[in-house]
Amino acid sequence: MFDVFHCNANPDYLFVNVPLWFLLSLFFINIFYFAIRKFPDIIIVLIAAACLFLKSFFYSIPSFFMINVSLYWLGMFALGNILGQRFIKLLNKKSFNKYIFILISSLIYIILFSTKLLYTEVILADIFVHLNMLLLILILFSMSSLLVQYRQRGGFNILNLYGTNSLIVLGFHVWVLIPVGRILYKIFEQANIATGITATFFTMIAAIVFIKFCNSTIPRLVGKKSISS
Numbered sequence: 001m002f003d004v005f006h007c008n009a010n011p012d013y014l015f016v017n018v019p020l021w022f023l024l025s026l027f028f029i030n031i032f033y034f035a036i037r038k039f040p041d042i043i044i045v046l047i048a049a050a051c052l053f054l055k056s057f058f059y060s061i062p063s064f065f066m067i068n069v070s071l072y073w074l075g076m077f078a079l080g081n082i083l084g085q086r087f088i089k090l091l092n093k094k095s096f097n098k099y100i101f102i103l104i105s106s107l108i109y110i111i112l113f114s115t116k117l118l119y120t121e122v123i124l125a126d127i128f129v130h131l132n133m134l135l136l137i138l139i140l141f142s143m144s145s146l147l148v149q150y151r152q153r154g155g156f157n158i159l160n161l162y163g164t165n166s167l168i169v170l171g172f173h174v175w176v177l178i179p180v181g182r183i184l185y186k187i188f189e190q191a192n193i194a195t196g197i198t199a200t201f202f203t204m205i206a207a208i209v210f211i212k213f214c215n216s217t218i219p220r221l222v223g224k225k226s227i228s229s
Helices: 020-036 041-053 055-059 067-092 098-118 122-152 158-164 166-188 193-217
Strands: none
Touching: 020 041, 020 067, 041 055, 041 067, 041 122, 055 067, 067 122, 098 122, 122 158, 158 166, 158 193, 166 193
8 A cells, every 4th residue: 555655757656556546546536627627618628638738747747646647637537527428418319320430430540540650749649649549439439339229129238247247357357458468469569459459359258257257156255245145
C-alpha cells in the first residue's frame, strides 16, 4: 500500500499493486468531474478537450495518488457523461443502421491511423490519436449494442457473462494478457493494434473457461455463494 504514496512524474508508478492505479484514478476523476458538472455542456466539452491535449504536461507533473493521470482521463470521462447518453439513444433508434455505422467508422479509423504517421507536429499527432480513441469507443459501443440485440433474440450474451463475473476477469486477465502479449512481441518484434487484438481475443477466450471453472468449483471464493451456506 505504500506504493500509493509514491510521488512520480509518469502514469504507471504503482509497481506492486498495479490494478490500484485504476481505482485511484477513477476516484479522483469523479471528484474533478463533480467540480465541473454544473457548467454548460459546451464548457465541459472544451475542458475535456483541453485535458486530452495536455496529456504530456499532466504526466510530467510529479503527483501522489495518480492525480496527474486522472487529470488527463477526466477528458474521456467528461465526454462520456456529456455525449454517451445521446449516442446510446441514437443506437436505440430503429432507423439507425449499426452495421453501416461500424463499417464507415472502421474505415475512417484505419485512414486516420494510417495518415497520423505522416504528421510530426505534436499537436496534430495528438488530435489524430484522440479522434481515433473516440472512434474506437463509438465502434465498440455499437458492437456491444449488436451483441445485446443478439442476446435478446436468444443468442449467447458474452457481455453479460463478463459483466456478472467482472471480479474474476479483473483478477485473471493479466495472467494471460501479458504472457500472450510478450510471446506475440517476440514473434513479430513489435506491438501494434493487430497484436493487441490477438492478445485480447485469446485472453477473452481463456477468461470464459476460467469463469466457468471458478463458478463450478470454487463458487464461494468468487462470491457466487454465501460463505456461510
